[in-house]
Amino acid sequence: MTPSRSSPRSGPHGSGPPSRSRAHGGHLIGAYGLVALTVLLVLVFSLTLPRTFPTQDTADSILSNQSIPAVLALAAMIPIVTGAFDLSIGYGLGLAHVMVMYLIVNGEWPWPLACLVVVIGGAVVGLLNGLIVEFGRIDSFIATLGTGSMLYAVTGWITDGGRIVPGPQGLPAAFTDIYDSTLLGLPLPAFYVVALAAVLWLVLERLPLGRYLYVIGSNPRAADLVGIRTRTYSVYAFTASGLIVGFAGVLLAAQQQIGNPSVGLDYLLPAFVGALLGSTAIKPGRPNALGTVVAVAVLAVGLTGIGQMGADFWTIPLFYGGTLLLAVGLAGYSARRQLSTVASRDAPAAPPTPPTSPPQEGGPADAPP
Known part of the structure; x- marks a missing residue:
């Protein structure tokens, strides 16, 4: 009787290859781990703070107060897709909201025109950042830190170091x-975040422009070899980031209703924490819009719960700093894991070794030397 031979594609019980099932399970955990963490935090804080946390006021507060950090995190994410960093977004946010207040209060401009000019100005700032980085051949970290300092100087010059009241x-x-209204019973700013995330998801995941940006971020040399204009598309990324920063400045002005020249710096760290932590969710190993929104949700729920538990003020920067380190580490791990998975999948299979049959009697093996 010929012994049965198990299929190489089945596991020990014929249920599929164990390595593939483990990889699939690991992918699900990596993709939706932050979503599960958000749900877990909501449950924990709801049980711990049953009178204050699971309320409509808390939900409205999270959706409203975290809209601007979420918009700024999406702005920070776009250059990160190309492998660059825009550290000027916090300074740009401060300048944008001060300019809106200045044009409306001091210049007596119609508010729609003031908002439009500020959003376009944000795109111009992003364009200049992209040109400096790509055509000036300056590292994005250094270049945008320098331009951000200049934007901060312009903000101080406009306000003369004071506030616009x-x-x-x-x-x-x-x-x-545009900030205080509600829609369908929810704060209107939450719909801005959803709409912006949907647009960015469509561009990055479904359009050729997004694929070009991801290729530039993963391997600029390969992008050049296949004919992608890496400099041009990188400038596009910075310009789009600046445009979104200008929009965030309009929202901040409508929220604060006062021009504070230093308020934008408070949003810099949360924006990068959200963008980097978001690269570990939904599409692990690469920055993506939906993952960024999920990351901001995790941070918002965590900070709200900690605040309602009476934590001291210094826990907020501690929370953001620790989360940033964790986000960078997880993002690097996810990227390395994705590369190793692709490499193992694309590696050529080893050729099969032909079976060796024992020599027959009277054959060459029995012949005398």
Whole structure:
């Protein structure tokens, strides 16, 4: 009787290759681990703080207060896709919101025109950042740190080191409503985040532009060899980031209703924590819009719960700093794991070794030497 031979594609019980099932399980954990962590944090804080955390006021507060950090995190994510960093986004946010207040209060501009000019100005700042990095051949970390310092100087020059305070009549109600209004019972800023994340997901995941940006971020040399204009598309990424920063500045002005020249710096670290931590979720190993939103949700729920438990003020920077280190480490691990998975999948299989049959009697093996 011929012994049965198990299929090489089945596991010990014929249920599929164990390595593939383990890899699939690891992928699910990596992709949706932050989503599960968000749900877990909500449950823990709801049980710990049953009177304050699981309420409509808390949900509205999270959706409203975390909208600007989420928008800025999405802005920071775009250059990261190409392997660059834009450290000027915090300074740009401060300048943008101060300019909106200056044009409306001091310049007496119509608020729609002021907002439009500031958003376009943000795109111009992003364009200049991209040109300096790509055509000036300056490292993005150094270049944007320098331009950010210059933006901060312009902010101080416009405000003369003080604050821009509206007059007794205040700001136009239609302008403040772009932040204070609700839609379908939820704060309107939450819908801005959802719409922006959907647009970025469509561009990065479904359009050729997004694929070009990912190729540039993973291997610029290979992108050049296949004909992708790496400099041009990198400038596009910085410009889009600046455009979103300008929009975030408009939202910040409508929220604060006062021009504070230093407020933008408070958003720099949360933005990069969200962008880097987001690269470990949904699409582990690469920055993505949906992962960034999930990361911001984790941070928002964690900070809200910690705050309601009466934590001291210094726990916030400690939380962000520790999370940033964790995010960078997890992002690097996810990227290395993705590369090793691709390499093992694309590696050529070893040729099969032909079976050796024992020599027959009377054959050459029995012949005398």
